[in-house]
Structure formats: C-alpha cells, structure tokens
Amino acid sequence: MLALPHTIRHALPMRLVTWNINSLRLRMPLLEKLTTALLPDVVCLQETKVTDALFPLESVRALGFEHLHYKGMKGYNGVAILSRLPLSPVVDTPTWYAQEDCRHVAATVHAPGGDITLHDFYVPAGGDEPDPETNPKFAHKLAFVDEATQWFAQQKSARTVLVGDLNIAPLEHDVWNHRQLLKIVSHTPPETQRLTQWQQTGFVDAMRRFVPPTDKLYTWWSYRNKDWRKSNRGRRLDHIWVTPDLVPELASMSVLEEARDWPSPSDHVPVVMDIQPQS
C-alpha cells in the first residue's frame, strides 16, 4: 500500500456549469459532449423547453447526474439543476410576477467543502422595444428583476451561488458596442441599473474576478450573424454570482466558446466555474 503524505487531504474542487441549452431534448448529444469533456459536478440549465413529464430523466442519469431538480413547461422556458452531488431542493421560492413560468429553481448542494445554496434563473428576455408602457414583455422583465431584488434583500445568504441566463449585459465591455446597444434590450440603463441593484443584495460578479471589466467578455452570439466568430457581436447574458464568503474559493473560470461551433449549437455557450474549498 502506498504511504500517503502526512498532509490534510484537500477536498476536490466542485465544478459548476451554467448553460442556456435552448431545448434539452434537441441538445442531449451536446450535454453529453460537455459532460464527457469537462466532468462537471453540477450543471444548471435554462430554456430546457420540456415539461416535467417529458424530462429525459434516464438519459440525464446515464451521464452521471443522479440528483436532479427541474421545473419545465410546454414549449418555453424551463430550468434544471443536474448534479453528481446530493441535492436538497429549496421549495419555498416565490412564484415570480404572479405566474409560474418556470424561470427559477433552487437547491442546496451537499458539496465536500460544505453545503452551497444554488439558484438557477432564466430572466425574461423582454422583447424588442425597451419601453414598459408599450411592451408588456419589457415591463415583465423589469418587474421580475425588481421582485428578485426585493426577495434577495430579505434573505440572509451565506455560501450561495446564483447563476443563469439573466438576459442583461450590465457592463460596458459585456457587449460588442456599448454606445450602440444602450437602446437595445439587454443593455439599456433601466435593465443594467436594476441588475446591479439585484447583485448588490449580497453578491459578487464571480466571472469578472477572472476577466477584468476592461476586457470584452461574452457568452451569447446571435444565430442571425453569418460568421459569429468573425463579426463577434457578442453579449454577456449569462452570469455566475457568489456571496462574498465564497470569493476565496473561486479557483478558475472559463467561457466555453468552442461550444458555439458544436453541431446544431445553442446561441449561448457554457460558463464553467471551479470552486475549491479552503484547506
């Protein structure tokens, strides 16, 4: 038998992925590709577009995710937490905007380094016209973020991670052209100010701990550009926020841009975060 060095064994990092997959059933092969390549411990999906009754349970379990918490509806929206680590679903979450449209699930992940509470969000996209008076989708988006802000302001959050497609690119370099996108839904001041308020209820922008705000950082490229990489008109719509107590545990982050070139890709790419418990 090998002699182990007389040191405290370090807990392995927890690898977390967030990804707007834009139809789970259509892109099961891509979820398998992601899982094989990266061996994530926890995957948070948005836009699963599948009812709970039709959720591809056995295929997801076969990838090693035995612990699941998901909420879906027919055709639209839908969120899912897939985990190799045990989960305790959080059940007392609000019904946002007085309608259950499957945009939020939460669970406690029983990770080796300690429990982590995880929130998975899909914020309404908000339509085209950035005017809440004329565009009910934009009004919904603003109200959703306001409600989330109020709810998290009342929570005492520790060891909490909030991820998802928040459909807002808050910083100047979260979009390919700041001045041009100030009038485009996802980067208008009413949205970016609200997202900042929400974040300030107790979270840190974990992705920007790894890439300074002066550098461009995108997670989404429209299907409508012929050559997404050449035009590179991206936006950072997907986010990972953590409570300050987890900042020392943030070990690495990557945006899996190559996934935008996978066969029949989502228009969003996965964001990967390794969380390394302190020894």
Place this chain on the structure above:
DNA sequence: ATGGTGGACACTCCA
C-alpha cells in the same frame, strides 16, 4: 433600413 436564424408547436409563438 430591415431582416437576418433557430426551436417549439401547430400556423404563430418565442428568443
């Protein structure tokens, strides 16, 4: 200036 692409579902919604 406007339409460009893609998914779901059932002919039109949503992103």
